[in-house]
Amino acid sequence: MNKIIYYTLILLFVATGTSFSNVSLPSVFADHMVLQQNAEVKLWGWGNPMEEITVTTSWDSVEVKTKADRHANWQVLLKTPLAGGPYSITIKGYNQVTLNDVLIGEVWLCSGQSNMEWTPSAGITNGEEAIKNANFPEIRFFNVVKNSADSPQLDLKGEWQVCTPNTMQYSSAVAYFFGKKLHENLDVPIGLVNSSWGGTPAETWIPQNVINADQTLKKASQKLKAETWCPSEPGRTYNAMIAPLVGFKLAGIIWYQGETNTANPDTYQHTFTALIRSWRDNWTQQLPFYYAQIAPYEYGSPESGVKVREAQRRTLVVPNTGMVMTSDICTTDDIHPRNKLDVGLRFANIALKNHYHTVQGIVEGPLLDSVSFKGKKAYVYFKHAEGLYLKNKDHLFEVAGVDKVFYAAKGTLKKSMFIVTSDRVSEPKYVRYAWGNTSISNIFNKANLPASSFTTETSE
Structure with missing residues (x-):
């Protein structure tokens, strides 16, 4: 009997410990x-x-x-x-x-598709040297394991890793170079939460309730084609790879995505703006949101790539955003530019100036400020235009009259303004620049950063 009581007590203890642990x-x-x-x-x-x-x-x-x-x-x-x-x-x-x-330090969420996901081990410019020198014990990576779900999840797979050559080579290259620059400038620990997946459209990173409440987003998401290497359904990667992180205190977000959305570029500004606002709403923070403009590449359908670049430029109207230019550090035959160092540094410089206020000067490329017309001339003004110069004599401007038929035009630089004319347009009403999937900007500012392509055609 005593043995029965003894083993009964042991079983109760184990059961109680299990249920309460x-x-x-x-x-x-x-x-x-x-x-x-x-x-x-x-x-x-x-x-x-x-x-x-x-x-x-x-x-x-x-x-x-x-x-x-x-x-x-x-x-x-x-x-x-x-x-x-x-x-x-x-x-x-x-x-x-x-x-x-x-x-305790600064924590940034790094997200997007393959150009954010891309690791040094996959092949980057000067990758071997960068990997060899990646000993930074106060930089930490949290790489979210790819997963998708049809409803918001409570947890995800991933682990925090100290930055060493071995861990760095399998983490986001852009995120690493961004974090390294912050660490060196701020002299604080840096946490980099990387949640990205190559090939994913923006819609799969947006909460599904946001998409369901917006007819434009719903129609755009219905046009997405199923892919073999990633989810394309609305909200799927958000549910599994972002929702479990909501509430984890951040300094800000960097984002590199848009190539997949060249399949339906006309709604990308609306989609991207909804993504930024939904993430900020769910974090209940107006987080800094800095993003890379996709590089020139032959994306397939005419103007699809440049339309996404234009959508990204126009998204800068959303407060507390910034855009990294990439047209000068790419080759038009590779959708994955291998120069990830300069992308990361440009992200860092925007954050250091706009968020941390530790650097001064120009950190963004020239952006269209305003256009005025007088007779046969269009007067084009840029922001971030200090030290504006032309890298070559290519004429990448075009003008159009009320018929919106564009013709090549000559742009004459006058300090921080271009006077644009074409013999074929007597009364211009619209102007555009570097308007093509593979067009590479030749206008640079004092910081040697290229201007964004633009059009005024749809700005009314």
Whole structure:
């Protein structure tokens, strides 16, 4: 009888321990992670209903208490100090979880399709040298494993990794060069959360409820063709690869995508704007959102690539955005330009000027500011136009009258303005520049950054 009682008690103890050892965290909260500095960050997870959870951090030793709700969810808000570490975080309920080697610094989400996903090991300019020198223990990668879902998920697969040659070569090259520049300039730890998937259209990165509530987005998503290498259904990658991250405190977002949307370029500005706003709404932050303009390439249908570039240029009307130019660091026969260093540096320079205010000067290429017409002449003015110059004598301007039939035109540079004329158009009403899938800009500013292609045809 005593043996029966003894084994019964053991079984009860094991069962009780198993049922109560239930405190757990999403994968993004783990050893080696980076949390946003000098902020109120949310930490969340799961436990038994009404289980008391105590969170203690080594940077202040303050105990923060909460209880799991009836759905087994809990969350706390933690105040982070200025950049530093390593620290530890202890989460204690019926069981205990300790997170070690936690750094406090700047955290950026890096997303998009293949040009963001592209790793040094896949082949980049001067890749071997970059890999060899990638020893930065205060840069950390969190690479989200590719997945898709038809509803928003609570967790995803991924792990935090310290930047070494081995981990860097399998992480986003653009994100690495961006983070390295920030780390060197700001002298703080950098966390890079990379959630990208080659070939994906923007629509699959937008919450499906946003698409369902917008007829333009719904029609655009219905035109997407199924692909063999990635999802194309609305919301699928958002549900699996972004939704579980919502609430994780960020400094901002960098984005490199658009090539796939050349299949239906006319609605890309509307789609891309909806993506930016939906992410900001869900994070309840007006996060900086910086993106790369797709490079000149023969995308298939005439004007499809340049139309996406134009949509990206026009998306700059959304506040707190910035655009990286790529036309001068690409070859028109490769949809994956191998110069990822300059893309990353240009992202970093925009962030350092616009968000961190640590650099001055021009960090963006010339952008159309305004156009006026007088007689046979169009007067074209640019933003970011200090030191404007022509790299070659190619005439990439075109003008059109009210009939919107465009003819090649000559552009004469006068300080920061071009006077554009064509013998074939006596009274111009529209002007465009570098308007072609493979057209490469020849207008540069003092920072040696190229101008964006543009058209005024649809600006009315």
